[in-house]
Amino acid sequence: MGGVGVTTKHGMRQSRKTINITHPGIRQENYHSGTPATLPTSEPGTPQLSFTLTSGDFPSSNDCVLSQFAMPNLVAIAAGKNTSGVTAEVLYRISVNSVSVETGSLIPVANNRYWSLAMLARDVKAGDVITIALWSSASNVIQDYESLLIVPVAHGRGLDAGKVVLDLSVSFGTGTDYVWTTTGIKPKVVSMTARYPFHFPVDGSTDPAQGVQHAVNVPIARLSSLDGVNSLFRFDYGDLLSLPNSSSATYHPYVEGIPYPITKIEFTLTDLVLP
């Protein structure tokens, strides 16, 4: 990380850090080459979708090895339409290198409605093989869209727990990096709002005034640990929590996601430690 160390007259060493983050944007797949797949009515023995993550899928920084500073979480989207003629349910299992990381269900999806699943895998790396199994409670539910997005979370995880930082500043992009679109499909991303706040510190307390679409400035913060991961702050969805799934009569996919990427984090790291 870039920064200049300064020792104050009180003996406290301070170092200003600036982390600029570049996002590659969403990776949209065309797995079925334009031909929708029909979901089986029980969990398939072999997952239908398989992706190998590459270094180009990951956000990066010229100021540090970003995966050491922030945990890369994968948000995978699968979407389709219920054409079964009846109300149906869509279930999924997402695995990383053949290990299940999340399973779930969307209930119910009325006939002729679009469905969208947002699946989460934490702390992924280039070379990981992501597989997704999809099935439905009724015949003739189709799936025709899939995409991948790497979201850096738990920023500061490489720093020591308990360290005090001053003048923490977080800036966000406009969201243009995360345009969810593809030919013939009408996408909708429901913006995260102040209802889904930061957690400062990461012990569960929240500041509902801080929405992720706004720049954040915190005079003093402490690196805290959660699930064995240190960080300056945490988000709810895509980080601490899972992602909700949804259906829509119009939008395809319809996803409550993380459309506003963090583009810069600045803070002054001190040598003060609060236990």
Next chain:
Amino acid sequence: MRYSISAPYLKGIDLKIRDKPDELDNLLRKNVENLSGWTYDFDRKTLYLFLDGELQLTGAQLAKLASFGEVVRLDEPGWEVLA
């Protein structure tokens, strides 16, 4: 509204979920008629329940789900432990 049911109480049904998510699905649908979706996180051993819009779990549903673990409502600031 969204809810979570946390570890360690879910450990007892973890293997069942891994083997047959359909069984967990049937179990949840029987106990929460207005459920719009659920997700189980294997790393955190936490089950997330999704209800449409502002719908909330009823007292009877909470009582049933409390046998699986601590139920937390997630949409309010400072997550609220319910049962």
